[in-house]
Amino acid sequence: MSDVILETRQLTKEFKGFTAVSKVDLKVQRGSIHALIGPNGAGKTTCFNLLTKFLEPTSGSIVFNGVDITGERPAQIARRGIIRSFQISAVFPHLSVLENVRLGLQRALGTCYHFWKSEKSLAPLHGRAMELLAEVGLAELAHEQTVNLPYGRKRALEIATTLAMEPELMLLDEPTQGMGHEDVHRVAQLIKRVSAGRTILMVEHNMSVVSTIADTITVLQRGAVLAEGPYGEVSKNPQVMEAYMGTTEGQLQGAH
Structure with a gap:
């Protein structure tokens, strides 16, 4: 079986006159922690909603364990082992x-x-x-x-x-949102610990968390993939630094 557990091909979601997710090609490696980051409004949560079929894609496809699941309903996707947590504690x-x-x-x-x-x-x-x-x-x-x-x-x-x-694939939507520093550290270590033998795709704003535990980072901007790779590489990407300018550029460079 391929090492890629989840793949999106040209995944696109348009709302009236607005493209929230634009031709996103994403490959999540089995057994990795993959972080989806980007400025507010970059399309991260919309991406999650497409993967779990809370939203229907306008075009493109979603492949899980080699099977095209684009047409499946949320319950079918959960039964396949794609389990999601939400931004709000549930x-x-x-x-x-x-x-x-x-x-x-x-x-x-x-x-x-x-x-x-x-x-x-x-x-x-x-x-x-x-x-x-x-x-x-x-x-x-x-x-x-x-x-x-x-x-x-x-x-x-x-x-x-x-x-x-x-879950075969855990989707964590901003797991450290609204936490104090001590809790952020504890939850980041917890995610790292429970990732053993599992695959995690997470949306996360906190760069210190991302730099510490993510194997691969995909940066979204205006719904499209801006950059992808390990933290050390992505954080030095001039386009990424520009996208974060004035908000988290310092974080991007200083997260280690």
Whole structure:
């Protein structure tokens, strides 16, 4: 099997008179952390919405594991193993930390909608849920109500629930957005840790995160690919520096 897990070919999304994503060719290598970066309005989130079929592309194609999935629905794409987290924390606040992860695991039991079943039917999931919580550093908070978690820990829980869905490809949409420095560092290290044996495609604004953990970076500007490569190469690209001028040029150069 090819080392490319996900490929887009000339992927384009037009809204009335406006091209949000323009002829994007993207190749994500299996087992890598691939970051999608760019100034505000560059088309990063639209790209994610196309990959998960929240939006239909105007033209172009999406290939996952060698299969063209352009015509598939969001649920089919999730079943293939492309699992996405969102910019806004999407956990159930009034369930415990453990219960949140267990919900993600329920799909494999086929009891997602069996609301009348005894909670005992979920007991087989307990061990795996605790393993996932240990993986993201939340095992000691398993029985805490989620609403009580600090923001950074909620994002860690979201990564655990995403892992519970057994993703082959994890799409992380701005995983460190709105975090303080300490939480950013913790979540970046967590992403690096859980990436072992998995593939991650992430949209991220924080250049220190991108420079630390991403293997490959694709820079979008006005919906098109401006540059691609490892951080050291992309950060020295004059076009990229110009695109970030006045906002993150300093970050691009000083992120190490």
